Amino acid sequence: MNKQIDLYFDFSSPYSYLAVARVDDVVAACDIKVRLIPVVLGAIFNRLGWQSSPFLAQPRKLAYMWQDVKRQAKKYSLEFEQPTQFPIGSILPARIATAFSDAPWLHDFCIQVFKAYFARNKDISNPETIEKILKQMDLDPQEILPRASSQETKNQLKLITEQADGLQIFGAPSFIVHDQLFWGDDRLEDAIEFCLRGEH
Amino acid sequence: MNKQIDLYFDFSSPYSYLAVARVDDVVAACDIKVRLIPVVLGAIFNRLGWQSSPFLAQPRKLAYMWQDVKRQAKKYSLEFEQPTQFPIGSILPARIATAFSDAPWLHDFCIQVFKAYFARNKDISNPETIEKILKQMDLDPQEILPRASSQETKNQLKLITEQADGLQIFGAPSFIVHDQLFWGDDRLEDAIEFCLRGEH
Numbered sequence: 001m002n003k004q005i006d007l008y009f010d011f012s013s014p015y016s017y018l019a020v021a022r023v024d025d026v027v028a029a030c031d032i033k034v035r036l037i038p039v040v041l042g043a044i045f046n047r048l049g050w051q052s053s054p055f056l057a058q059p060r061k062l063a064y065m066w067q068d069v070k071r072q073a074k075k076y077s078l079e080f081e082q083p084t085q086f087p088i089g090s091i092l093p094a095r096i097a098t099a100f101s102d103a104p105w106l107h108d109f110c111i112q113v114f115k116a117y118f119a120r121n122k123d124i125s126n127p128e129t130i131e132k133i134l135k136q137m138d139l140d141p142q143e144i145l146p147r148a149s150s151q152e153t154k155n156q157l158k159l160i161t162e163q164a165d166g167l168q169i170f171g172a173p174s175f176i177v178h179d180q181l182f183w184g185d186d187r188l189e190d191a192i193e194f195c196l197r198g199e200h
Numbered sequence: 201m202n203k204q205i206d207l208y209f210d211f212s213s214p215y216s217y218l219a220v221a222r223v224d225d226v227v228a229a230c231d232i233k234v235r236l237i238p239v240v241l242g243a244i245f246n247r248l249g250w251q252s253s254p255f256l257a258q259p260r261k262l263a264y265m266w267q268d269v270k271r272q273a274k275k276y277s278l279e280f281e282q283p284t285q286f287p288i289g290s291i292l293p294a295r296i297a298t299a300f301s302d303a304p305w306l307h308d309f310c311i312q313v314f315k316a317y318f319a320r321n322k323d324i325s326n327p328e329t330i331e332k333i334l335k336q337m338d339l340d341p342q343e344i345l346p347r348a349s350s351q352e353t354k355n356q357l358k359l360i361t362e363q364a365d366g367l368q369i370f371g372a373p374s375f376i377v378h379d380q381l382f383w384g385d386d387r388l389e390d391a392i393e394f395c396l397r398g399e400h
Contacts, residue, residue, distance in 0.1 A: 170258070
């Protein structure tokens, strides 16, 4: 039986950066498939009655979060620099990752977008930033951007976000292994352990 | 130089239970002193503009929290049963732990109170529950309870809670190592690592 973890994330989520950037190394020794699934976290927050990221309503927790992400990034040897704008519009890269979910370059693309935002303070809501990333990866923006902006992709991302909401997801990253939800970068190892034990 | 971690907790906090129950094992191999410091977390929540535990305002996150605590307790081989009442008044055991912060039985007392609430669904806001715990530990409630309820102890717990607030604590458990705050049972190992490295 195929072992699989669904990793739900948002490009605007700092702990999603940590999880997506390290997941390949963490599963390297196991025979587990990781599906990277972008969602519009803001839409889930709205459904839960929150106007935006719950961090914004809690300045003290927000200040702590940046300290914590910085320490965690250092622990994992990941580049990090606190972005000046937070949160940020992440719909364009999310649509690209939705439209090209099977592309061999998906994982690398996600990491490049996360690093642009969380390590180099780039405005990933600006299509030019995303175009530049695609070009640096030797991909053709003229081919990719129209498909990412198609009605089909928009509907697809909306549907996936609704499904994530149905799975009781309330933050990112979230890992789904069979019927179990694990929330937060800190639970990556537990999600993998649960997946390997095959308790279902 | 003495290495020390200050562990701020509330008896009503499930992740505080996990941290307090496992901290001795985790620091067993290192020369670190752990100070258990009870606070009135509700008072800190009020100062932050929250009426009660932020979990109560977020039913989906609350439901997840119980699943997560159950899994974590299992991972750490700790007894756990979701209590029927949450949160619960924790001021009496907090006052005892304040008044007897230097007692050799403090750590064991804390674990017994946590287990009464989080493993045996006992009402720890009821003085009878606390009296029973003291007796089972061969301690004399007639000696302990009056000192716990003295004005001096009340003032002391209030002062410690204000100090915790000044340290930017916003949840429990929180670990303070020198000037650094680590929040959550998940950060216990990081706090210890930081303490051992002596980066300050």
